Amino acid sequence: MTRTPPRRLLALALATSLASLHTAPTLAQTASAPSASSFTVSDIRIDGLQRIGAGTIFTYLPIERGDTIDSARIGEAMRALYKTGFFEDIRLDRDGGILVVTVTERPAINTLTLSGNKDLKTEDLMTNLKEIGIAEGETYDRLALDRVTLELNRAYNNRGKYNVEINPTITRLDRNRVDVTININEGKAARIRHINLTGNEKFEEEQLRERWESNESNWLSWYRRDDQYSREKLSGDLEKLNEFYLDRGYVDFSVDSTQVAISPDKKDMYVTAGMTEGEIYTLSEVKITGDTVLSQEQIKRYVLVKEGQIFSRTFLELTSDSIIAALGNIGYAFAEVNPIPDINREKRTVGINLQVVPGPRVTVRRLAFKGNTRTTDEVLRREMRQFEGAWFSQAAIDRSKVRLQRLGFFESGSVEVETVPVAGTSDQVDVVFNVKETTSGSFTFGFGYSQLSGLTTTLQLSQNNFLGTGNQISVEVQRNTYLQRYSFSFLNPYFTDEGLSLGYNMWWREFDNSDFNTAQYSSTSAAAQAVLGLPLTENDSVSLVFGIDRNQILAFPGSSPRTVTDYIDAFGQSTFHSWRAELGWARDTRNDFFTPTYGTYQRLSAEVTLPGSTAEYFKLNYEFSKYWPLNRYMVLNTRAQLGYGDSYGSDSIRVMCRAEGSPPPIPRKTYSDADCAPGTTLDRVVVGTGLPFFENFYAGGVRSLRGFRDNTLGPVDFATGSSFRQPIGGAVKTTGSLEMYFPALLDTPAARVSAFLDAGNVFKDVDSFDVGELRASAGVALLWRAPVGPISISYAFPLRSEETDDLERLQFTFGGAF
Template sequence: MTRTPARRLLALALATAIAPAWAQQPVDPQAAFAVPPPAQAQAPQLAPGAGSFTVSDIRVDGLQRIGAGTVFTYLPIERGDTINQSRIGEAVRALYRTGFFEDIQIGRQGDILVVTVTERPAINKLTLTGNKDIKTEDLSEGLNDIGLSEGETFDRLALDRVTQELTRQYNNRGKYNVEIEPTVSRLDRNRVDVTIAIKEGKAAKIRHINLIGNEQFEQEDLTDTWESGESNWLSWYRRDDQYSKEKLSGDLEKLHNYYLDRGYVDFSIDSTQVSISPDKRDMFITAGMTEGEVYTISSVELTGDTVLPKEDVERLVLAKEGQIFSRAILELSSDAITATLGNIGYAFAQVNTIPEIDRDARTVGIKLQVVPGPRVNVRRIVFRGNTRTSDEVMRREMRQFEGAWYSQAAIDRSKVRLQRLGYFESGSVNVETEPVPGSNDEVDVVYSVTETTSGSFVFGVGYSQLAGLTTSVQLSQNNFLGSGNRVSVEAQRNVYLQRYAFSFLNPYFTDDGLSLGYNLWWREFDNSEFNTAQYSSTNAAGQMVLGLPITESDTISALVGIDRNQIFAFRGSSPESIVDYIDAVGQRTFHSWRGELAWARDSRNDFLQPTRGTLQRVSLETTLPGSTVEYFKLNYEFSKYWPISRALVLNTRFELGYGDSYGDDVYRTFCRSLGGQPLPPPGADGGDAGDPPGSEECEDGTVFNRTLVATGLPFFENFYAGGARSVRGFRDNTLGPREAAFNSSFLQPIGGSLKTVGSVEMFFPQLIKSPAARVSAFVDVGNVFRDVDAFESSELRASAGVALMWRAPVGPISISYAYPLRSQDSVRDSNGRVTQQGDELERLQFTFGGAF
């Protein structure tokens, strides 16, 4: 298993800590941590009267776990050797270096050499307790690397030195109150249990930072980018007030760079002092510096093999004669040159910056030496970690090809495309180049990934405040059998919806990236349980979807389909405008031939949790001539991610939707007799029911006539707003126009033909240390209007709050708490009756369940 860098550093530190000072030459690996022999054993004496003799046999006494063969392997004496005191000393030292023995005595019995040993005990169990800052697995692996693990030989000196090293490690993390207490318990059969109890304590906090010698810049400007900072009200989150030697070293390097980027070539840090309070809880940092003078650039010269025309490469050099010297500008120039050469195959190109400093004139001459190195081919592209996703699915996202010249831009673009598939954990796609053995002009490009849940099987695990308990069976797979195809089969039922659906999408129907998909679904929908107008519908549809990429980030798509929508609305319970629309059309079943064209641009760097990039989508959906009603819907979506810092990502979102009818409006006139009984509508006696109002006359005796018009966007296609996916803090779908049913004062949300919603959201990806969760703070604004003429900015609603999103194994969980900043209260008349319905607030909102 490959160790993380933290593990490798810990293992190296622990190994270094226990290496004995006398071990300066190569020894057997098992002897690397041996205890040096006691002073009295350095020159052991044989029995009285013994001198040099020839060994006829060798006997080993005292062995329990270790075999005699192991002793003979390390013993530098064999039968037939003539030995003396010097040879005996060498033998004792050789056996001590194995680390297996606590005591070694060598004597003779006649001509037999007798080796008497006392074995060190074996570690039966190693227990770590109390460690939080250093993970148990990291610590255990570091101890295992130096032989301090279960089953290994116990070495007391190694344990003591490990204790000292762990104390130093915690001190480097600012925890000076740490207590490390090792306990060794003797067991039978020469075994021990080792327990290392750690009391980490609290990290010492930085109370004051003092910079001495800064005359040109304020201390606040110099320490603005430091990871170390004085304790403040945000330190609970940033943890910048916890002292660390490594962090301080990095901060001092930033200070040095700050001055070098502003021309202070002679800047130096003269002294650094860190003091701690007697209770080891407060730290005080003082750094003394010498700023020096500002240097300017006297000349800039480009040398070496530029490969490309020299004048083209010189345009990449940002440093110019007469400018104030800046190392950052020189680094940007070098990076631009190496990136340009890297894109045409020179993977190992280097730019050596050679400064010529004239301290008398306060100038620096710059020579940029270009060393392109060999031009490199990519021999092979290798994928690792994709246990489910086939290589073909990943290979078709590659913009770097095998056998082609190396291109850093193409390799980076391929990495982004893999991240945007959504099959891998956020930030888990890594790329490395490996030189081909025996070749200096070929490399292998290796992409390593960690796969995530690309699908789910959900059974009865959904709940939301809007829908209540959702019983559903859904099998969805965005990466079906590792093929990259998306398949979903669903059966769902809750208080307002029954739905059965099947969808399939092949994103690479052709090698050029043409996608082809199909959607089939049937549903029964009760809008009265959906916080919208009281009517129900039964829908069925079949659709085919085509998509074609036209650039790296742009795609156009088309949809064609047919659907059937049967509406059930009743006067007295449904809003009047809905019943009138149905009566004007003259039927409750709407048939549609539907088409949609869309353009999308997606430059986000990740599918699941992007940190930069933009998503835009424009779509036009319309029913084709011959449909029951003819209308269109325009929709525009925009979302941009701005990386503010390493810990903050800002997302700005906007959505605009508009719909209307096209063609002739549909008219229908109703006449009533004196007795109140309806007469046959126009057209029943040969008239034209589609004529404008007034073109038909009612029969004799009529006292009332009414003409209904079906115009504008159909009510069942209206836009809605409010809820967890638009303006949080307001109940789902309750914003916008409301209307009452006949003889009713209860106002029902009916939606509108114009929707405008915007949001500004700040994500804190490091607040929760999990790649599947993130916390955000947001401000949402938006509303729905009956039509364009009804739009008023004063009617926009707004809210602010915080949200938690978690991609749990059972499905996504979203929890938000929002406080309405702009809302409408109910208006009542003098009798207390509601004349204008206010907004329905719902500050805490959550959804649970579903598929990724």
């Protein structure tokens, strides 16, 4: 049956045919008549150009003067021009023998702006957009922008954000330009309301999900963010589930199905995973084949899997990694160990063949450094434990990486290492260290504030990496309520190639202890010191300081404590000269300079004033700090400080007599009036012994026991006739702290939040030590390395204190630079 077309369609077809008869003939329209469409091009004219030069079109146009063209050549030319991506529309016409190319250019992107993106970094997004063709200066393509919108939606969906809104805005400008703005409303990640595992008969679901990053909403989700759904996290958790069973011998374990359902409002997720556990397999045989390089006995030392054991993939991977590391340390940079299993399902056993493929033994041709815009290569090279021309060693490279990170010149975690094969040879590699510089000092005018010092002004030239040489230099002028200080210091950490460091310090200061929460006296001191350091091992070093100093004490009877005035009277002078030496040992295994997460720091030092000094004494100090990474959410820091000081040699004893008619003397048993000059009587006997008061240890404040006012703990004394308590410190110091850092709470390496427990005190001497006198506090703290300087805030609750203690729960320090 033939259906008659409607009249409306027939009329439309007729009108179209008539219109084509009156249209100026173009090359495309006359392609069906070869005699009319084929012609020889005498010239080419380009119309419609604005930004693009005519030469660009002639470069891509496959037609030249003198060519004879037809419909096929016309189609080829249009495809070539469209392929450039520069044009929205192209038309080819004929004007006699002239080929007329009329184009409509696509606009250029003037500016590209992203707003609202928090989960995805702007730098990363800009890089990805440029790869797609959306970048400032590029030609605007609507299809490319649509592709960007789809990719962004997919990226946010993978992060569990299904309510994301991507709104591109195009603003037309003059000269055929556009501004592209991509507004992103990320929304909130969908929350996991329920996780259901099916098929697990041997283990409880709680045990299976113990190491999962994904979890149902719970009271800790505000911190861990483990209830935020992410496709990548779920895939990783299912892999952990697979590892859990494979580590316990379930070779046939499999995840059969995974279902993820989302609520209609796209806010809640429901996850269901079905599994088959299988049976436990044991190891029937473990053999090593291939070119082991090392002897079988040496290789077997690294084998952790033994015949008869329950199969464990973790032990198998550790075995492979250990063998690879052993070979990597003797030059086999590309060694491989391929475990080949032989599964017997009837006997439920697995035979393992560890096939060793060492690859070529390689030497390091060159060590290269990238990203060190200020630090010279020489500074980085002296930290290297891998040398050019030597056999490749993975252990040496790893150690070199840690040493670079601990310099403090680079951002935390920014040191990355690449091993690049040398083209044209199989036995050489280049090792490239990529770093990212951070601020290591500058010329600054700064100010700070704390409850202890009030407003502090500082003018300082401080550079730990002076001119990129690694030398440390500091010139400082500091002034606050209790201190005026002028100092200069210099240290060359590599005075010799063996790592011997040499430096010197010079300073002058005026110190008013009455404004330092300590006893009422002031001092003016100056010193010059030479500093020598020598590394013993990769982690151990010793240091020696030798110097001379002068300390003038200004004390006032009736205002200063009796302890202070008696000590000065015992020496008969208020100016103390000292020849001083200090010997120190330090061990540092921390993994980072600014924010370590594991490792230990220890320092033991002995300081002594040499014979011939006004007062002869010594001080012993011990510092300990260890970082324990409990998991990715918590890092525990345990630290302690111990200090002890005393005098040596003979005590300084002085008989204080008074003229007749003066106030009555203080009775003494050992001395009498016979010890005084004629016309005077015995007043008192003063003894200069023990650690000098101006060298005492102090405790309390943000640097020792938070929650107690700075320097107020420990022994106190009174001025004659006064009841005002004046802290004078002590010769024994014991402080310690447990501090839990939460690195995941703030998504930045520049800040960290912690909870702490501080304890300790200062005692007059060893005999005065009493555990019952220890003070304790607990609280929370925030440390932020802000652009304007470090900010430290703590809030503490004293757990063990006395009524006479000076408490200060909220404490902070703020320092900055311009």
